[in-house]
Amino acid sequence: MQAMQQVPMGRVTTMGRVLRDGIAPIVDLIYPPRCPACGEATGEQGGLCVECWSGLAIPSEPSCAACQRPFGNEAIPEGSFCAPCLGSPPLHDGIAAGTLYTDTSRKLILALKHGRRIGLAPVLARLMAARIPVTETERVIIPVPLHRWRLWQRGFNQAALLGRELEKAGRGTLLVDGLIRTKRTPSLGGMGAKARTRALAGAIAVRHKNQIEGRDILLVDDVLTSGATSLACVKALKRAGARTVVITCFARVLDEALDHAR
Numbered sequence: 001m002q003a004m005q006q007v008p009m010g011r012v013t014t015m016g017r018v019l020r021d022g023i024a025p026i027v028d029l030i031y032p033p034r035c036p037a038c039g040e041a042t043g044e045q046g047g048l049c050v051e052c053w054s055g056l057a058i059p060s061e062p063s064c065a066a067c068q069r070p071f072g073n074e075a076i077p078e079g080s081f082c083a084p085c086l087g088s089p090p091l092h093d094g095i096a097a098g099t100l101y102t103d104t105s106r107k108l109i110l111a112l113k114h115g116r117r118i119g120l121a122p123v124l125a126r127l128m129a130a131r132i133p134v135t136e137t138e139r140v141i142i143p144v145p146l147h148r149w150r151l152w153q154r155g156f157n158q159a160a161l162l163g164r165e166l167e168k169a170g171r172g173t174l175l176v177d178g179l180i181r182t183k184r185t186p187s188l189g190g191m192g193a194k195a196r197t198r199a200l201a202g203a204i205a206v207r208h209k210n211q212i213e214g215r216d217i218l219l220v221d222d223v224l225t226s227g228a229t230s231l232a233c234v235k236a237l238k239r240a241g242a243r244t245v246v247i248t249c250f251a252r253v254l255d256e257a258l259d260h261a262r
Contacts, residue, residue: 036120037110048123055104057181059097059131068095068131068256092234093244097224097252098127105251109222113158120157124222124250125165132171132248137216139172139246141225144221144233146203147181162250163220168198179233180205196228204232213241224249 002175034041034188048056060070064082091170099105102193108124111117143159143222160176167174175230185199217237224230224247 001232014034030098036108036117036123038107039119049143052054052104052107052140054177055125056100057100057102058127059100059254066090066091066094068097081142083134086148091231091238091245092219092247093248094133095224096128096131096133096248097248097254098124098131098234098248098250100250101225101251101253101255109251112161113154116155118156118161120159122165125162125169128220128248128250129166129169132166132218135216139216139218140178140211141166141172141174141218141220142178142212142237143176144183144219144229145177145179148182158222159220162222163218166218166220166248167256173207175211177207178212179216179236180207196226200228202227206236209240212237214243217242217245219247220248221249222251224252226253 004119005137011115033047035047035052038049039051040049040051055238059068062076062078062080063070065079066081066085067080069084109118112120112124140164143163145159146154146157160174163174163176166172181203182205185203206224219230219233219237221230230247234247237245
């Protein structure tokens with residue numbers, strides 16, 4: 001029997017691109033491209049209109065060496081730390097936020113998470129990837145986990161979707177179940193710091209410790225608000241022997257930095 005001819009990976013990728021480009025006009029005819037944030041017509045599927053692009057706030061430089069909190073337009077030496085990090089050094093090894101939390105970024109997150117617009121994941125992840133520092137060692141990409149019941153209700157973990165796109169962008173290797181949520185937790189909105197800590201106690205656990213120990217981790221979430229959930233994840237990863245843990249998110253709630261955003 002004649003052996004099957006193996007198609008080079010590069011050719012497969014090219015064929016897929018040609019096929020995608022070929023059917024794009026048909027898709028656009030049936031489903032005219034609209035801005036996912038406001039519904040206005042756009043030039044391509046998944047793209048934002050000009051007004052909504054201008055509604056995104058990109059964190060500026062210079063920023064804190066520990067948490068990437070923007071300093072504003074002041075002449076701050078590289079490697080400086082902000083006051084909160086000087087007062088209480090963070091357990092994580094950096095925060096790479098694609099945008100600051102604004103009305104536009106909120107609409108995009110809601111469209112992805114609750115509107116089931118999973119096609120937005122590549123757009124959001126590209127903004128995140130642009131902010132992630134490049135390292136010589138390959139990172140392990142781990143999404144903030146959902147409890148199995150919430151995952152069943154929603155049908156997907158938005159952090160895992162973003163993590164998959166970051167893997168495609170060359171930011172590391174995805175370990176989708178590196179963390180698990182062992183118990184359901186209530187909404188943390190409106191809780192104080194101590195109440196959040198109690199609610200999250202024992203809620204996050206590590207799987208595949210052998211793939212985490214001694215590795216550099218990229219922890220992925222959609223929105224970073226109080227940081228309580230991310231902190232619980234960082235603690236679990238550091239206990240498992242992770243060398244570094246950098247947090248990346250699409251939108252970070254940091255109202256005091258909005259005036260200095262690009």
